[in-house]
Amino acid sequence: MARIRSIKPEFWTSEQVMECSMGARLLFIGLWNFADDLGRIGLSAKSIKAQIFPSDDINSDTILGMIQELSNNGLLLLYTVNEKH
Known part of the structure; x- marks a missing residue:
């Protein structure tokens, strides 16, 4: 089940985040919505695409x-x- 998550302002200026492409940053935020409470999500590109980039x-x-x-x-x-990955 999707979770409601908040993005802290520090996210945008994190050096680790700033090293990533725009698409990867958006994917990272999207993964937060679908990961479980421990931050885990299965590595299925097809499922992740359907959840985070459904019309892209x-x-x-x-x-x-x-x-x-x-x-x-x-x-x-x-x-x-x-x-399982």
Whole structure:
């Protein structure tokens, strides 16, 4: 279930966030809405695209690239449990 989250003003000037592209920053904010209370969300580019960019012409490779960008900047931790990413 989607959660109501707030964006603090410090988000916009965080060095980690500023290193990311505009699309990756929007994806990061969108992920907050669909992650569970512990901040976890399954790594399914198709589901993430449907939830966050439903009417945008963005493909799965672009979504995965932005997720990798967020991870490279220390904003996401990618991991696997029971073969689920």
